[in-house]
Amino acid sequence: MSVAFNARTLAFLALLLVGLVVPFVVQDTYVRHLFIVAFIYAVVAASWDLSLGYAGIFNFGHVAFFGIGVYATGLTAKLLGVDPWLAMLIGGLAASAAAVLVALPVVRLQGIYVVLVTFAFSQLVLQVVISQSAVTGGTQGLVRVPTIELFGYNFLRDYKFGYYYVALLLLLLTVGCLRWLVRSDFGLSIRALRDNEDYGTSRGIPIGLQRLKVLVFSGFFAGLAGGFYVIYLRVASPEVFSFSTVSLILSMVLVGGTSSIYGPAIAALLLTFVSEGLANVDGLAEGRFMLVAVAMIVVLLFFPGGLASIISKKRSGRRGPAVKRMRPASVGEKAQG
Template identity: 55%
Template sequence: MTLLDIAIPSAPGRVTWNREAIGFVAGFLVLALLPLVFGDSYSRHVLIMIFIYAVVASNWDLSLGYGGVFNFGHLALFGIGVYAYSLLAKVAGVDPWIALFSSGVIATLAAVLVTIPILRLKGIYIILVTFGFAQLVMQVIISQSDLTGGTQGLVRVPGLYVFEHNMIRDGKLAYFYIALALLVASTLFLRLFVRSRAGASIVALRDNEEYAISRGVSLARQRMVTLAASAFFTGIAGAFYAAYQRNASIDVFGMSLATIILSMVLLGGTSTIYGAIIASFVLTVFSEAMADFGAWRPMITALLIIVIMLVYPSGLVGMIRAAWTWVAERVKRPA
């Protein structure tokens, strides 16, 4: 028995860590080779945005899917990362890489702060408090226009750098691999977390709160840990978004982006992490493919989501599992 086996308990029906690790490495190796197929800047831009969305959506799945906490302030953590990076790098003159990781810490502290009033709340009250938190952050940013630019936002935000490499004329190659590295680190952290004892405890609280508490699981502590864990990479994703786009806007607090990210979580299948990542690819690519449909594009996308959720309530992950089971049965069936 290895140390990993002790730290990560097994469970019936769970894919073994070795198999998941193989799939994890293989999947991200394929993604790393995509620039060889997509050499134009636009395609790489779409992939970079997919990676950013995937980080935010998969971290939301941790609190919403695994933790069962209806944290509708999750996108505020992304926005905090956007503005924290912009203010640190542009206004304070902090090194962009230090500002990037500092933004993740600031978002985590904000998540701990918003957790305090919802430690003992349930259902609709958590939604109201977290939604109010998101609106409060947006109003603070608007009111402090001397620093934040208010409704106009901030422009010419310093970008990241990699030694002397020219990141402007490389066809977005450097930003592609930085975004991919961020997604790899975030996914690895999330999967290790949900397969740990802490992950098992938050699922226990979600499924049967009274029983979990009777077995010694602290509701307040685990709820705070869950939201804090889902905030760090969300804040870094926001910081990377600001560095990549070279601007900060209050649009990141809008319902449009929140709806897109939430759709990715639900369409992919909650309590999977990987589902949100897969849905980020599917929805973004599908939306880009429907660009010529104009105002019909969001309606067609919504229809796609509805059809998939009706046929497979467990989302895209459920569809993939069903297809895999069907193929496996066909292979095993004697001729």
């Protein structure tokens, strides 16, 4: 086990080193832009996996949390004059507040009903954004959103050098926090409910409270990513709620592998570059999302566990369902706390 741990640690450090030196090697601002967008999508995909993969909640309103973060940050920064750094945090908190509203009906529903409610919530938020055009800009979007500053450093004139490292830091913090959550007793309890809901509740795990926490945590990171997204692009557009955005990020989760925080993050990098690469090929721009969907189906046919299953076997596959690994009483008791 120590050898495997050391190998994973070395692989992570190698990837981190590569990530740190990319801006020095890549001078093209467009390629840097793709990395920044990929990091943002990686945060959204990894946080979606917390609710979809680890908790088994078919939440199709996750991109709405991302969009709420976009508009909450953009509006507070532009209309209220809030510092953009603080506005990004407000975007995350606004998404968490929205997650509480979604959780109220979701905690009592299962299967397709969860999909319908969360998808309806996403469409409701979209309609609110479009209808309140006097505030949100409607279909024209919200433009000229103030951007971040750091000790007088100008992020607008450094050829996306500073934005790259902020996006990378956001991704590292998100992955670190999510990994800590899924490895904690809280993570064990939500996997127990996912594997066997009846057995989990019989051990004292409050299903409603745990689902609420999952949606709040995953919503916060998606909203935080949305906040940085609008600060970086300086434009909030209703397109963030579009089906193409939903399908692209969902593809990242499924191709990367559910119940694997690293998998969706890696898939986000791959699919972002593939999608943008196809957009620049004559005749393929319109059908690039279809090609991405086909690639997703091929990966899932041969590797049902996603790319993460290629890198390493899932611990749950070696040790059995989470409900069998629960300690006699402590997990149920701590989940209630």
